[in-house]
Amino acid sequence: MAHQYVFTLQQxxxxxxxxxxxxxxxxxxFLPGAxxxxxxxxxxxxxxxxxxxxxxxxxxxxxxxxxxGIRVGYLAQEPELDPEKDVLGNVEDGVREIRDLLTxxxxxxxxxxxxxxxxxxxxxxxxxxxxxxxxxxxxxxNLDRTVEVAMDSxxxxxxxxxxxxxxxxxxxxxxxxxxxxxxxxxxxxxxxTNHLDAxxxxxxxxxxxxxxxxxxxxxxxxxxxxxxxxxxxxxxxxKGYPWKGxxxxxxxxxxxxxxxxxxxxxxxRRTLRQELEWIRMTPKARQTxxxxxxxxxxxxxxxxxxxxxxxxxxxxxxxxxxxDRVIDAHKLTKGYGDRLLIDELDFQIPxxxxxxxxxxxxxxxxxxxxxxxxQESPDAGKLEIGDTVSYAYVDQSRAELDGEKTVWEEIxxxxxxxxxxxxxxxxxxxxxxxxxxxxxQQKRVGRLSGGERNRLHLAKLLRSGGNVxxxxxxTNDxxxxxxxxxxxxxxxxxxxxxxxxxxxWFLDRVAxxxxxxxxxxxxxxxxxxFHDYENRMREELGDAYDRPHRVKFKKFHA
Amino acid sequence: MHSSCRDSIRELLATYTPSxxxxxxxxxxxxxxxxxxxxxxxxxxxxxxxxxxxxFVLSPDRRRLLLIHHHKLGRWLQPGGHIEGHDPDARxxxxxxxxxxTGLVRSDLVPLEEPARLLxxxxxxxxxxxxxxxxxxxDLRFGFVARNATTSIGDGxxxxxxxxxxxxxxxxxxxxxxxxxxxxxxxxxx
Numbered sequence: 146m147a148h149q150y151v152f153t154l155q156q157x158x159x160x161x162x163x164x165x166x167x168x169x170x171x172x173x174x175f176l177p178g179a180x181x182x183x184x185x186x187x188x189x190x191x192x193x194x195x196x197x198x199x200x201x202x203x204x205x206x207x208x209x210x211x212x213x214g215i216r217v218g219y220l221a222q223e224p225e226l227d228p229e230k231d232v233l234g235n236v237e238d239g240v241r242e243i244r245d246l247l248t249x250x251x252x253x254x255x256x257x258x259x260x261x262x263x264x265x266x267x268x269x270x271x272x273x274x275x276x277x278x279x280x281x282x283x284x285x286x287n288l289d290r291t292v293e294v295a296m297d298s299x300x301x302x303x304x305x306x307x308x309x310x311x312x313x314x315x316x317x318x319x320x321x322x323x324x325x326x327x328x329x330x331x332x333x334x335x336x337x338t339n340h341l342d343a344x345x346x347x348x349x350x351x352x353x354x355x356x357x358x359x360x361x362x363x364x365x366x367x368x369x370x371x372x373x374x375x376x377x378x379x380x381x382x383x384k385g386y387p388w389k390g391x392x393x394x395x396x397x398x399x400x401x402x403x404x405x406x407x408x409x410x411x412x413x414r415r416t417l418r419q420e421l422e423w424i425r426m427t428p429k430a431r432q433t434x435x436x437x438x439x440x441x442x443x444x445x446x447x448x449x450x451x452x453x454x455x456x457x458x459x460x461x462x463x464x465x466x467x468x469d470r471v472i473d474a475h476k477l478t479k480g481y482g483d484r485l486l487i488d489e490l491d492f493q494i495p496x497x498x499x500x501x502x503x504x505x506x507x508x509x510x511x512x513x514x515x516x517x518x519x520q521e522s523p524d525a526g527k528l529e530i531g532d533t534v535s536y537a538y539v540d541q542s543r544a545e546l547d548g549e550k551t552v553w554e555e556i557x558x559x560x561x562x563x564x565x566x567x568x569x570x571x572x573x574x575x576x577x578x579x580x581x582x583x584x585x586q587q588k589r590v591g592r593l594s595g596g597e598r599n600r601l602h603l604a605k606l607l608r609s610g611g612n613v614x615x616x617x618x619x620t621n622d623x624x625x626x627x628x629x630x631x632x633x634x635x636x637x638x639x640x641x642x643x644x645x646x647x648x649x650w651f652l653d654r655v656a657x658x659x660x661x662x663x664x665x666x667x668x669x670x671x672x673x674x675f676h677d678y679e680n681r682m683r684e685e686l687g688d689a690y691d692r693p694h695r696v697k698f699k700k701f702h703a
Numbered sequence: 704m705h706s707s708c709r710d711s712i713r714e715l716l717a718t719y720t721p722s723x724x725x726x727x728x729x730x731x732x733x734x735x736x737x738x739x740x741x742x743x744x745x746x747x748x749x750x751x752x753x754x755x756x757x758x759f760v761l762s763p764d765r766r767r768l769l770l771i772h773h774h775k776l777g778r779w780l781q782p783g784g785h786i787e788g789h790d791p792d793a794r795x796x797x798x799x800x801x802x803x804x805t806g807l808v809r810s811d812l813v814p815l816e817e818p819a820r821l822l823x824x825x826x827x828x829x830x831x832x833x834x835x836x837x838x839x840x841x842d843l844r845f846g847f848v849a850r851n852a853t854t855s856i857g858d859g860x861x862x863x864x865x866x867x868x869x870x871x872x873x874x875x876x877x878x879x880x881x882x883x884x885x886x887x888x889x890x891x892x893x
Contacts, residue, residue: 172740173738384740385740386735386739386740387735387738387739388731388735388739389730389731389732389733389734389735389738390728390731390734390735394728394731397728398728398731398732398735401732401751401839402750402751405751405752405828405837405838405839406750406751406836406837
């Protein structure tokens with residue numbers, strides 16, 4: 146039996162001016178219904194490939210075609226909405242055809258109340274029957290409900306909201322919602338998981354897994370890759386390597402492959418192996434491991450930096466030794482305008498803890514960081530900071546970067562060797578471990594994309610030498626390889642980390658504690674990783690936990 | 704040159720149901736190899752390796768398994784080897800290897816299933832040797848029942864023997880042969 150492929154690439158080649166080869170002769174065929182995740186370094190050509198397949202980028206050599214009758218739908222990284230329409234109007238564009246069928250059906254039903262000849266009656270009955278079949282075929286009788294569920298699950302702004310006033314994240318969610326409702330035969334999604342919180346993500350996973358069409362998705366969310374995809378397409382040096390299996394399976398095969406070709410274990414392979422070992426651990430063993438981290442602080446502080454430098458791809462220097470008190474909150478309360486963000490929060494962060502800070506956007510996570518470093522003060526309660534604490538923190542909205550400097554100059558200060566604690570390392574190698582490869586290091590800071598700026602901040606921050614790192618969404622713009630390297634770096638860092646992230650896999654691998662902004666001004670401090678936290682929430686809330694809902698706040702009376 | 708053979712491997716893998724977890728990891732890796740770039744049917748394709756084909760042949764009384772003693776490796780193995788450019792598909796390659804190594808020709812063998820299905824898959828590492836770097840053999844395994852038991856000793860082979868099932872594990876220990884034999888005995892009774 147020969148397969149009917151839905152899409153074919155033949156010797157696809159893409160060169161960016163003047164002569165940078167992005168895609169170098171890729172030939173692939175895509176099976177109907179396949180769920181494929183694309184991974185690769187930043188700049189490996191992932192978005193370019195999707196744009197070519199979507200028919201948006203037509204400047205390439207070779208061939209790329211969809212099979213006859215296959216409708217292709219595409220979610221861009223920065224999608225556009227119809228500015229003439231409100232949120233609901235844009236979403237409704239996705240179901241226009243079906244909506245027209247329903248409207249016509251209702252019109253006909255209404256006509257039956259009027260007097261008419263037998264002939265007219267028969268004609269109407271026939272049309273109605275035909276409409277009924279077509280509506281049945283797409284199961285669209287509950288269209289209003291379907292639209293409502295999709296809008297709610299993706300946490301869209303209210304239907305009558307003006308789209309010109311939406312944030313970037315909200316625009317993406319509206320566009321994603323519109324696209325999913327269109328139900329194309331082939332879905333091409335460029336980072337659909339950005340700006341989605343954990344619950345919307347879970348909903349999207351379920352939706353795509355059961356999607357009857359082909360799905361090709363670029364994402365750095367590894368749970369998403371593990372749960373949804375059956376194939377991984379790895380882009381590397383312009384070539385495309387299809388791997389059968391989900392993310393864990395890819396990791397397994399890749400590790401095997403490297404093991405076969407390397408005499409000595411490279412840092413890259415070690416990092417892959419560590420992640421694979423972690424995947425294979427039972428939840429219980431993971432718990433034990435994270436508890437052991439808290440106990441092992443003294444040993445980690447004393448560990449030979451040279452040995453550590455040889456193990457990890459990104460080295461974070463240990464700052465000065467921390468005392469027993471790090472950050473203690475007592476009945477901490479903070480509001481913003483008339484909204485109460487934090488209501489009598491208590492926590493004690495032990496040395497060596499890695500605290501994952503989670504919650505929907507705009508609930509007060511960054512405000513908490515600002516209070517910790519003293520840029521804002523609590524409205525009530527107090528924060529006690531240990532004497533030995535020295536922060537590494539960049540407030541990204543205020544940080545000053547010199548637009549004229551190159552990436553390498555900005556991070557290295559122009560030095561070929563930089564000091565990381567007591568260790569001296571080659572600065573170009575350090576910069577490249579944040580996915581600035583080769584010529585990317587010569588880019589002017591002023592011309593960087595938002596994602597590149599964030600990576601630059603991260604590279605500067607991690608070398609600054611504090612013993613408490615405050616990281617605000619470091620995971621959003623990293624490719625999977627860099628994420629994995631960052632995880633290893635944090636796990637090998639002796640000190641405290643508080644990290645705001647939506648990346649569940651990342652949090653599961655590194656977090657010893659979770660600080661969860663749960664909505665309605667509740668913030669909960671929990672010992673365990675994200676998975677443990679979710680389990681507890683499910684026990685408490687049952688199914689309600691998995692059903693996404695819009696965030697509410699208590700009224701704040703200062 | 705290998706393109707039709709490659710398509711046949713795609714079909715084989717699409718209809719293959721792995722028997723356990725290790726096996727399903729192998730099946731994933733096999734699909735990755737067949738869809739990947741390069742020519743995974745060529746014996747000179749080393750990164751990560753190439754497909755091979757082998758045969759698990761039951762004796763006419765269905766109580767013994769055909770094994771050969773491999774000269775170079777000094778081990779008892781099922782007959783098998785590289786896929787050649789002129790082999791129309793992977794099963795034909797396995798049949799050719801049986802003929803070359805044991806003297807049982809195609810008309811002596813009844814395939815376990817028609818159309819061809821995989822009995823088992825296995826991936827094993829071949830250490831670097833001479834100019835060849837370390838690489839993997841992605842072995843596609845097929846089941847047969849022999850019509851007659853008369854064998855002869857072929858190229859590179861020290862001995863050919865019909866081995867009682869109970870003896871197989873002692874002669875050639877390892878999960879991979881055990882797993883294939885189990886599948887073979889299961890399907891031969893169907």
